[in-house]
Amino acid sequence: MMVESASETIRSAPSGQNGVGSLSGQADGSSAGAAGTAGGGAGRDPAAGDSNGEMSPADLLHFQQQQALQVARQFLLQQASGLSSPGNSDSKQSASAVQVPVSVAMMSPQMLTPQQMQQILSPPQLQALLQQQQALMLQQLQEYYKKQQEQLHLQLLTQQQAGKQQPKEALGSKQLAFQQQLLQMQQLQQQHLLNLQRQGLVSLQPNQASGPLQTLPQAAVCPTDLPQLWKGEGAPGQPAEDSVKQEGLDLTGTATTATSFAAPSKVSPPLSHHTLPNGQPTVLTPRRDSSSHEETPGSHPLYGHGECKWPGCETLCEDLGQFIKHLNTEHALDDRSTAQCRVQMQVVQQLEIQLAKESERLQAMMAHLHMRPSEPKPFSQPLNPVPGSSFSKVTVSAADSFPDGLVHPPTSAAAPVTPLRPPGLGSASLHSGGPARRRSSDKFCSPISSELAQNHEFYKNADVRPPFTYASLIRQAILETPDRQLTLNEIYNWFTRMFAYFRRNTATWKNAVRHNLSLHKCFVRVENVKGAVWTVDEREYQKRRPPKMTGSPTLVKNMISGLSYGALNASYQAALAESSFPLLNSPGMLNPGSTSSLLPLSHDDVGAPGEPLPSNGSSTPPRLSPPQYSHQVQVKEEPAEAEEDRRPGPPLGPPNPSAGPAEDRDLEEELPGEELS
DNA sequence: CTTCAAATAAACAGAC
DNA sequence: GGTCTGTTTATTTGAA
Numbered sequence: 001m002m003v004e005s006a007s008e009t010i011r012s013a014p015s016g017q018n019g020v021g022s023l024s025g026q027a028d029g030s031s032a033g034a035a036g037t038a039g040g041g042a043g044r045d046p047a048a049g050d051s052n053g054e055m056s057p058a059d060l061l062h063f064q065q066q067q068a069l070q071v072a073r074q075f076l077l078q079q080a081s082g083l084s085s086p087g088n089s090d091s092k093q094s095a096s097a098v099q100v101p102v103s104v105a106m107m108s109p110q111m112l113t114p115q116q117m118q119q120i121l122s123p124p125q126l127q128a129l130l131q132q133q134q135a136l137m138l139q140q141l142q143e144y145y146k147k148q149q150e151q152l153h154l155q156l157l158t159q160q161q162a163g164k165q166q167p168k169e170a171l172g173s174k175q176l177a178f179q180q181q182l183l184q185m186q187q188l189q190q191q192h193l194l195n196l197q198r199q200g201l202v203s204l205q206p207n208q209a210s211g212p213l214q215t216l217p218q219a220a221v222c223p224t225d226l227p228q229l230w231k232g233e234g235a236p237g238q239p240a241e242d243s244v245k246q247e248g249l250d251l252t253g254t255a256t257t258a259t260s261f262a263a264p265s266k267v268s269p270p271l272s273h274h275t276l277p278n279g280q281p282t283v284l285t286p287r288r289d290s291s292s293h294e295e296t297p298g299s300h301p302l303y304g305h306g307e308c309k310w311p312g313c314e315t316l317c318e319d320l321g322q323f324i325k326h327l328n329t330e331h332a333l334d335d336r337s338t339a340q341c342r343v344q345m346q347v348v349q350q351l352e353i354q355l356a357k358e359s360e361r362l363q364a365m366m367a368h369l370h371m372r373p374s375e376p377k378p379f380s381q382p383l384n385p386v387p388g389s390s391f392s393k394v395t396v397s398a399a400d401s402f403p404d405g406l407v408h409p410p411t412s413a414a415a416p417v418t419p420l421r422p423p424g425l426g427s428a429s430l431h432s433g434g435p436a437r438r439r440s441s442d443k444f445c446s447p448i449s450s451e452l453a454q455n456h457e458f459y460k461n462a463d464v465r466p467p468f469t470y471a472s473l474i475r476q477a478i479l480e481t482p483d484r485q486l487t488l489n490e491i492y493n494w495f496t497r498m499f500a501y502f503r504r505n506t507a508t509w510k511n512a513v514r515h516n517l518s519l520h521k522c523f524v525r526v527e528n529v530k531g532a533v534w535t536v537d538e539r540e541y542q543k544r545r546p547p548k549m550t551g552s553p554t555l556v557k558n559m560i561s562g563l564s565y566g567a568l569n570a571s572y573q574a575a576l577a578e579s580s581f582p583l584l585n586s587p588g589m590l591n592p593g594s595t596s597s598l599l600p601l602s603h604d605d606v607g608a609p610g611e612p613l614p615s616n617g618s619s620t621p622p623r624l625s626p627p628q629y630s631h632q633v634q635v636k637e638e639p640a641e642a643e644e645d646r647r648p649g650p651p652l653g654p655p656n657p658s659a660g661p662a663e664d665r666d667l668e669e670e671l672p673g674e675e676l677s
Numbered sequence: 678c679t680t681c682a683a684a685t686a687a688a689c690a691g692a693c
Numbered sequence: 694g695g696t697c698t699g700t701t702t703a704t705t706t707g708a709a
Contacts, residue, residue, distance in 0.1 A: 469682085469684085470683080471683085488697085488698065488699085489697085489698095509684095509685095511686075511687085512686095514698070514699060515686090515700085515701090517700095518698095518699055518701075519701085532698080532699090544682085
């Protein structure tokens with residue numbers, strides 16, 4: 001994917017500027033799974049006029065991505081060979097969370113062009129892949145370190161044993177020496193990690209490596225968790241005593257906790273380290289509390305009713321002893337366990353988020369009913385005063401307010417240059433058949449806004465072609481603005497701001513944008529004081545999209561008939577009931593940021609939080625007033641062609657004068673449309 | 678195989 | 694005259 005754009009870049013970038021050009025897999029690029037890119041005129045250099053070949057940061061990033069891609073390809077190769085090899089006995093693969101279709105994995109990846117990869121893998125998948133690869137490297141590193149540490153640990157243990165019988169002082173010196181050794185080891189490892197990180201191959205950021213969780217509002221998760229969870233990995237300065245105390249010599253938190261409650265097994269831990277499912281470095285960390293329980297005689301948090309409560313295990317164990325044994329053999333520290341652990345983490349985080357949401361809702365309800373909540377909102381994030389619109393301003397800034405009004409977790413505060421998140425499991429990843437192909441946004445499941453929200457950083461930084469049609473992108477751009485109108489140039493800017501990909505090949509895509517604006521009836525040009533602006537005629541936009549509702553009939557009904565906020569809430573609830581995730585941002589409720597930041601795994605689409613938001617969203621003061629949507633009418637000085645024609649026959653919702661066309665439109669157009677997929 | 682939607686390329690015109 | 698904007702046509706491609 002990235003390479004595709006690379007090749008394009010090379011093609012299109014004004015010759016001299018692109019020093020990096022030489023390095024990319026240009027040969028691959030020609031294969032142009034990019035398909036369309038070949039397009040009509042093919043050979044011609046489309047970007048002759050494109051002087052935007054900014055060199056430095058973008059290209060550097062690009063370079064890094066190239067490297068990563070390379071690695072990823074190798075990895076694919078490994079995967080494939082692994083699959084084909086009969087000896088692939090254990091469950092390593094099974095746990096793999098990188099959802100590469102088997103068929104894909106089977107084909108020899110080395111033959112895959114980047115474009116093909118891009119097509120095969122959705123951005124999230126690819127991202128996951130990359131991370132997996134990174135994890136692999138980390139694994140190897142860690143394996144090495146771990147072995148050494150094991151030895152040290154053993155020695156240390158014996159020392160301690162011996163030390164117990166001696167005065168503490170005697171123990172001191174030798175132990176200190178070991179600790180220092182340990183410390184050195186850790187530092188060494190840190191250096192390696194840092195190196196990797198510098199190469200862009202490893203991200204030490206907890207919130208980055210956490211796979212799909214990335215998309216979760218980390219803030220909603222117990223903020224204290226993360227540091228804890230990840231401490232093993234990222235704590236260079238962690239005092240040696242600490243690790244000694246915990247008897248966990250491993251690099252990872254996993255090891256620390258795991259060892260603590262499975263001490264016996266510690267002696268011979270299975271060292272079979274392999275890639276971690278989500279490409280995450282072995283930083284899987286069971287909850288700390290689990291370790292605390294475990295000393296309790298006669299009980300174990302993972303043991304109950306005579307069976308192992310390890311997720312998906314249920315092995316019967318007669319007594320605790322047997323269970324412990326089972327635990328140590330079956331659930332030792334290997335990648336399957338860590339994978340499972342991680343899944344559990346996700347489950348927990350989901351629940352936490354859910355809890356956060358619900359309590360937030362409760363707060364709002366209580367507030368509404370004038371029942372003073374006992375305490376201030378637990379999750380009152382910096383309620384971003386900046387409306388979703390701010391997004392369209394140049395300052396996307398810290399608050400990271402999203403198009404949808406999403407306020408993304410401040411955890412991403414660290415938001416490094418390339419928080420290439422791997423939404424991996426998110427629904428977003430499921431649909432995209434390949435960026436260069438049919439842009440999925442329109443017809444397929446993911447509403448652009450939510451996918452965009454989820455992968456915002458990804459697209460912003462990765463030179464990856466977004467899997468959306470131009471039309472949907474344009475629409476998104478327009479809808480994100482407070483008054484829902486943009487000049488052509490502003491649209492351009494939005495593109496470049498939102499997508500690294502569109503910082504290149506400007507001639508090409510700008511032409512396409514203009515073409516789309518003109519071509520699609522859903523884009524209405526309006527003469528403004530300052531010139532012309534473009535608006536979106538939602539009705540037209542939805543028209544072109546074959547309704548395809550997979551959701552519950554009730555939901556559909558609700559949404560279709562939804563004319564007011566009440567109805568909206570109904571649908572909201574229906575959706576909630578169905579998916580157990582809040583889907584829409586009910587306007588009455590708190591704040592877009594809070595609700596929609598929920599978006600987590602895959603349930604992003606119902607109602608496309610982002611899409612309706614701009615319309616009825618509580619985020620943007622200017623357009624909030626009930627007749628908000630009428631701006632379109634206002635704006636239009638043109639003999640409301642689009643407006644008039646379509647008003648009469650609304651196939652969906654009954655024209656309800658009382659409710660005002662605004663919500664009506666919003667509901668029937670946004671909702672069905674977006675989630676109908 | 679056909680149809681359709683989308684992407685791409687390109688020609689052209691009008692406004693600035 | 695050059696650029697930007699906007700319209701239109703043609704071609705290619707992939708998916709249904």
